[in-house]
Amino acid sequence: MVGEGSYKANTYNLEFEGEIQRLKAQVLLSWEKEARTLTWFGLADGMNVLEAGSGPGFFTEKLLELLPNSSVTAVEIDPVLHEKAVAYLQDKGGDRVNRIQASVANTGLDDNTFDFAIARLLFLHLPDPVAAAREIFRILKPGGKLVIIDADGDLFWLTDPPLSVETLKKKLNQVTALRGGNAYFGRHLCRLLKETGFVSVDLEVAVSHSDIIGIEAFEPLLDTGPILQMVKQGLISESDIESYLVSRDEFLAAGDRRLMMSFGLMACGEKHQ
Template identity: 40%
Template sequence: MTTTTRSSYYSAGEHPHPEYELNRLREQALVFWPKELRNLQRLGLRPDMDVLDAGSGPGFITEQLLQNVPEGSVTGLELDTGLFEQSRSYLASYEGPRLNLVRGSITDAPLPDARFDLALARLVLQHIAEPAQALSELGRVLRPGGRLVVADADDALWGSIHPDIPGLAEVMELRRRHQAQRGGNRYVGRAVPAMMRAAGFTDITVEAIAVTSDELGMAALAGHLDVRARTALMVKEGVISEELVARTESEVTAFLDDPVSSFMLLMFLYSGTKPAGEPR
């Protein structure tokens, strides 16, 4: 994103519960990572690669990438000042030639052409108004033959809850509208393959990654059901009613107390190759 690009993600100091949000991002990174890594390796991630973590946030995925390219390097690109500073602090022990943290935009990156073997844009396209421009820019910074991997969501296929939490569907719909008003799109996943083709990528693939409470335990995913924390800004802005939040919060409590409850989250990996011989 350029400095004029809208982002639907929270700006520095905007989230009413910043510690919750940081913990949620950490949990979100770590619960998907084992399966995500296997897919990245299948898509060509090697220990000697130069990797771009585009939209690197507080650095949790940047750290995982560093640990899996011990002979290569990782560049974390993040526009938001608050998240960028958090990543600098979190990754301080990795300071050295293998780590480069850059403050800048995914749609106008202050990075050289053809610098990276693999670029990962993880849960970032849903937050920006110009995802096609971002994909084009990621193509520019990849080496010919390099691989782009986009990890993102499509809320039509977000996961599943059993037994049902009645108020959750309404909360999620209001969240989708709120994010759209802020410049994002929680349905962006379905458009990614076509945008990749338009940006010149070939060999496009799509994989689904599922994580479940049955595998990991409900505690590993329960933070994603913290309706009060996740909707605090929406309540503040009058987008969602306190009554709906309170009712759904009560339903979530009953769900978490039910010994037969099950919760699954889905994320999709979209990948494509920059054709060999393209210098851009």
């Protein structure tokens, strides 16, 4: 995997394919609510859309379905994930989908090209989010909008019975920071947009709850693959995950479980006319 930043698919999971499936589960979990809010922010069929940090293409697929008359340009830095997306999207969207392997900070795309840009779970991994926001600003048309969908470490894993995540979360966030990311970036989105020159900045949230979509939708995200991989790589210790693993087993065995989480802080800004 190449590129700077804290997201590297093969360092997240023991099995690369396991990480791909985790990304897919994350998209499915909150797509309906994210699509609703994207539409409310102004995303509409027929627009020329940019998707930054598109990974293996699951979110791209959803955009192509939602917007049957739109073109979607998917920019992805990682050559392996880019190839995955090329294969996955081969029979989806036809010539409406354009896949580019490049950094979002340097896309090579023309000024004033896109009506709407979306970056999902990308900015928290970027060592230089300002450069990325400036590049998206450049390639948006005047009046075009950017929506950044990002997580914040304090809006994860609100459960009953409780999961013991504090030690683990602290460690995982340190690993993200070491790699140049910021797991608490959600709270910085509005100011980033304003300082880049976006106007009419607003913030919404897409929340997922097991009482609404069922506990099964969350199960791939409780997979221990990513944390065991970090233990294997010496990034976190076995004692860091001990209490989490015990509470996770208790949670999975409990008859009555509730789980609420938000991947989706959604910040929107407009490039002035």
